[in-house]
Amino acid sequence: MTRLIVAAGGGGDAVAAAMLDAALYGADQHPTVILTYAWDRLLVDPVPGPREPDDFTGLEQITPMVWAVPAEARPIAPAGSTLPRLAAELPYTFALIDPRHGVEGLTRQLEELVRHFFPVSIDLLDVGGDILARGDEPTLKSPLADALTLAACCQVNASIRLLVAGPGLDGELPLDDLRGMLGPLVHTFTADDVEPVGSVLEWHPSEATGMLAATARGVRGVCEVRDAGLPVPLTDVGPTVHEVDLDEALGRNRLARAILETLSLNDVEAYSREICGYSEIDYERDKAARFKGYPPTELDPVAALSELDDFENQARSRGVTHTTFRRLTEALNFNGSQREILRELLISKRPGQYEAPLWRLPTDA
Structure with missing residues (x-):
């Protein structure tokens, strides 16, 4: 008997799914499959957008439309992916979301997994809560992946529980906007819950899951994230996991409703531009184009530490207490x-x- 966890938004949600599985289900010995995007953003993958099966070698077929990413798999250059290393370090099967065929394609992938495994439970996990976005929020930056998984999960003939971990930690929706939508408290992560993924957090670039783990370990303050330096509060709500009604989430998420019958990722992007005003893949394309051809700056330790001092002085003046290493890398x-x-x-x-x-x-x- 297998459990299935769908990581709503990308690689960081896959790491959080491993935390969740160990915390909620670790004692029952059921194997768990984590269905996730290979979408590590430009910090890891210089190619914009999510990766598809053709971007890898060494995948293992689970069903006609679903492939697992084992430790031996490799992304085909110039693409990059954290999934093979996750598979090497964590005891899970990481199945690859293939978004090429839109929501209808992802729905078929989920249905195949349900028929193949007959899972004892299915959880859709989102870190931060942007899966609950309407689409017009000024702080919303990456609605596409979450909307796609939400729309697909709502069409599968199976019982799926939507869970939001670390409300507000993705910096997409303020915690005050999320409070009224959060349902029952399912779990509050502790430092012990972080230990199964502790080694992964030493190298994985996810900011939201990194802050989720930090709050579980007791870190509090204001953390600056992303290239834009967005401040994210680290509070007692940070390590919590809440259930949210799946149909209510779909009713709120305009992009998810609009893409229910899409047949391609291009169609999903078009709806995102219409409803949200942008596609985050366009942002990645523009950013990748700006940096294309620029060789990396050589890291001079003395200069880096001096620049760090300047950054820290300025950040403290903004009320910041912590930052992610992604933020530091781009800020320097x-x-x-x-x-x-x-x-x-x-x-x-x-x-x-x-x-x-x-x-x-x-x-x-």
Whole structure:
């Protein structure tokens, strides 16, 4: 007997799904399949948008439309993906969401998995809560993936529970906007719940899941994220998991309702541009084009530490207490391939500021 967890938005939700499985179901010994996008954004993958099966070698077929990404799989250059490493480090089957055929294609993938595994439970997990967005919120940045999975899950003939972990931690919808939509408390993550994915958090670039883990470990304050430096409060609500009515979520999410009958990712993007005013894949295309052809800046440790001091002084003036390593990498003008080098440098030179997996700003000027 198998459990199925659908990671609503990408690689970070897949890591959170592993946390959730260990916390809620770890004692029952049922194997768990995590269905997820291979969509790691430009920090890991220089190719805009989500990856599809043809972007990998070494996949293992589960059903006619669903492939697993084992540890031996490799993305085909220039694409990148964290999924093979996740499969190597975590005891789960990571099945690949293939968004090429829109919501109808993803619905068929889910239906095949249900017929193949007869899962004892199906959870749709979103970290942050942007799956509950209307589509017109000014802080909303990445509605497409969540809307696609929500629309598909609402059409599958099976009982699916929608769970929102870390309300507000993705920086897409303010916590105050989410409170009235959250249903019963399912779980509050603790430091012990983080341990099964602790080694993954040392290298995985997800900001929302990183903050989810940090709040579970007791970190509180204001964390700055993304290239735009969005401030995200780290509060006692951060480590909580709430159930949300699936049909109510669909009724609220205009993009999810609009794409129910889509047959391609291009169609989904077109609706996103119409309803939300943009497609996040367009943003990735524009960003990738801006940086194409620019060689990475060589990381000078002395200069990097000096620039870090300047950044920290400015961030403290904004009321920031923590930042993600993705934010630091972009704020100091390094590219994604240098993120791990920068992280190792900062931890070795200023170890007291590392509050895993976030970077704590010093309180003294």
